[in-house]
Amino acid sequence: MSTEDPDRTRTVARSRLLARCAVLAAAAAVVSLFVPFGSGGLLVVGSGLVGLALAAAGVWWFLAHRGPVRLLGALLAVGTPVAVLVLYVDSGLWPAALTALAFWVVSLSCARRALHRPGRGHRTRPARPPRRPVLLMNPKSGGGKVEKFGLVGKAEALGARVELLGPTGPDGEFADVTELARAAVADGADLLGVAGGDGTQALVAAVAAEHGLPFLVISAGTRNHFAMDLGLDREDPSRCLDALRDGEELRVDLGDVDGRPFVNTVSFGVYADVVQRPEYRDAKAETALTVMPDLLAGGQGRRFDAVADDNRLPAQQALLVSNNPYSSPDPFGGARRPRLDRGTLGVVGVRVEGAAQAADLAVRGALSTGLNVFSARRVEVTAEAAELPVAVDGEALSLPTPVVCTVRPRALRVLVPRDRPGVPAAPPLNWRRIIVLAFGRRLGGTSHG
Structure with a gap:
């Protein structure tokens, strides 16, 4: 007879409880629209859906037209939600709408927490500090974050060699980032990193993947989507440098479009x-x-x-x-x-x-x-x-x-700080999984990762 892992049993039991709370809260959201407010629930739902449709149509007219039609679209996109709120207040339906909304928010929160499984994020492994890290930094990226956060000095204090990206020729053209990364590898770099936008990150990441080297993401770009999904600090990019002394490694995929990463x-x-x-x-x-x-x-x-x-x-x-x-x-x-x-x-x-x-x-x-x-x-x-x-x-x-x-599975070794503030993104919301998890017979018999 096999013995269930106590931690796993508790995790699945917690997920099942949250799934049941999600289903109950969703049912309560529906019931609150009709009891004790009578047929008002139909008006709340109907007017809300009509308002959403009209607002979307207004957005379309605003984006797809010019002149008076664009103005009409703007008025419709802004005015429709206001009109729906006025209707709720004037008809005395706002308690039903507010109650249903509160239950629905609780339901969504419980559902996402039920689907989240601790330990199901990116698998990491301990990493040794690199001996000859080379970091490419774009001083203009993200409105000047490299200078604002003193990234050059902090990186050099941790033993990294820093190459600043900028105009190199008489016509002001920029150096080829891929060639700079290849030159760093040829010179003995055992880690490549980038402080810059996601486009630059991808080019250098491809070189790192080609040579099997770890790659360091420094969130010095404007949006830093890649850094966000890695759980890195987007407010203070200097914290990404902590990986050089206390880091761990994870494997991620690398996309490819006609040979470009x-x-x-x-x-x-x-x-x-x-x-x-x-x-x-x-x-x-x-x-x-x-x-x-x-x-x-x-x-x-x-x-x-x-x-x-x-x-x-x-x-x-x-x-x-x-x-x-x-x-x-x-x-x-x-x-x-x-x-x-x-x-x-x-x-x-x-x-x-x-x-x-x-x-x-x-x-x-x-x-x-x-x-x-x-x-x-x-x-x-x-x-x-x-x-x-x-x-x-x-x-x-x-x-x-x-x-x-196409996609290259687990092609990239990414070095990240052991202590990073990001939390795993919530998995896609799947109500079928929620219902199976809530009312399934076997405690561990569902897959909801």
């Missing part, structure tokens, strides 16, 4: 077209608002087809391929990747033809016909044009069609 995402379509504009770097929001109408409703936006393993995605307006799936289909909205070592790509395809489909997308989310969400090991993108604009980790490129994205 990426650590986060490859974007096709609307976003990639916006990034291609030369004025985008200095005025992101203004550039997007200026060109969006032409891309979305003016017929100038490129359509393309994609195949994610065996799933066909025809005539897409936008496609995002990520190095491992995000926890929700909206990585731009702050979503995270629970794991970076599953050996799969995340795929999000968008095809929205007008305000009605935008409203459907807002109400139905991933169930909408305008949104396709998959996991795949290979994604191929084709188009009539000989080349496609592509944004690789936010960097604008043009690649010959067809464009193929």
Whole structure:
């Protein structure tokens, strides 16, 4: 007779209790809309869904049009939620709506905690301090974080050699980051690291992976998505340097798009077209608002087809391929990747033809016909044009069609501080798993990692 691990038994029992709390809270959210408020629950739900759809339609008109139609879209996007709130207050339905919302928040919190399994994050192993680390630092990245946090001096005090990235030629061109990394390896570096944006991180990471060297991420970029999903401190990048003296190593996947590495995402379509504009770097929001109408409703936006393993995605307006799936289909909205070592790509395809489909997308989310969400090991993108604009980790490129994205499982050794503030991202919310976990017969008989 086998004996259950007591720690595992307690963990699964705790997850089951949280799953039951999640189901009960969800049921309470529904009941609170109808008892004791009578038919008011239908009005709360109906008006909320209608308001969400109208607001989404307003956002579409704001992005896809100019002039009076854009103004109307802005008024609708802002005014509809206000009108719904006024309706709730005027009809005396706000207690029902507020109570249901509170129960729903509790339900979501319990559900995500139930699916989280301690010890199921990235596996780490002890790492020896490197003897000849070489760090490449971009002084301009992240608004000057290298200087602001004194990264050069702190790194050199820990025994690292620092190479500053900057103009090298008479025309102001920058040195090739990949060549600098290769030269460092040839000179005996036993670790490569980067303080800069995710695009630069990916290029140096590929060299580290090629030579089997550990790689150090220093969160000195603007957004630092890769650092966030590794659990690193994005507020104080100097804490990343602690890995040089007290670190541990983990293995993560490395994405590949036509031979170019990426650590986060490859974007096709609307976003990639916006990034291609030369004025985008200095005025992101203004550039997007200026060109969006032409891309979305003016017929100038490129359509393309994609195949994610065996799933066909025809005539897409936008496609995002990520190095491992995000926890929700909206990585731009702050979503995270629970794991970076599953050996799969995340795929999000968008095809929205007008305000009605935008409203459907807002109400139905991933169930909408305008949104396709998959996991795949290979994604191929084709188009009539000989080349496609592509944004690789936010960097604008043009690649010959067809464009193929793949993933190299556990190709990269990443050195991280043993003490890092980040917490594991919540796994994707799966209500079927929650229900099975809550009411399954066997204590350890479900898989909910």
